[in-house]
Amino acid sequence: MPEFRSLIEGYRRFRSSDYIEQRQRYDALANKGQSPKVMVIACSDSRVDPTRVFDTEPGQMFVLRNVANLVPPYVPDDGLHGVSAAVEYAVTQLEVHHIVVLGHARCGGIAASFSGQFDGAEHGAGGFIGHWMSMIAPARDRIRAAAEISPDIDAHAALELEAIRISLANLRSFPFIAAAEAAGTLQLQGALFDIADGVLRVLDKASGRFVPVGMDWDLASDSQH
Ligand SMILES: [Zn+2]
Structure with a gap:
């Protein structure tokens, strides 16, 4: 080996x-x-390295990666909350200005959610994955039902985008994140990268849609980002 x-x-x-x-x-x-001003929450997928996608230098981004770039909701109990600890550190200690939830196309975690292959599995045989992905199971069921009625819906792609929206909503369930966002010191961003065509789509807050970033993307005229 x-x-x-x-x-x-x-x-x-x-x-x-x-x-x-x-x-x-x-x-x-x-x-x-370190004093990075951006936190990125990305998938563990070996093909989507946020430091490559965003061409950053060491010290520039505080990165958390997990299966399907998911953020669970705020649950202040004695569980061992790795994601919560990382976002708490980023927001309250590093005082980052942005948290970017970076999803990606062809996500294996999203595929597992649709296949249901780990639903109800034993721990050590997919049970941890199944329980983790249960976070987006209601959205999966909703999208699957919609796709059965409208075959033009790409259910897998739709769930990849919806999972980003769910993670952003869950981030806002953390009181210190909601407070920082309300104070204007923190912005939450959603994005999805497709390695097949190299296109990054960014969640447009006004329309709620993911918009492709062209090479002529004008940051100056796009103050909301
Ligand atoms: Zn993934």
């Missing part, structure tokens, strides 16, 4: 090139700590 060896070889390339070229940046990050 040579895969870990290839990681070590990659590390050696990194140490002899990028790390040297960006030594000042790494020294500053080591000495001053």
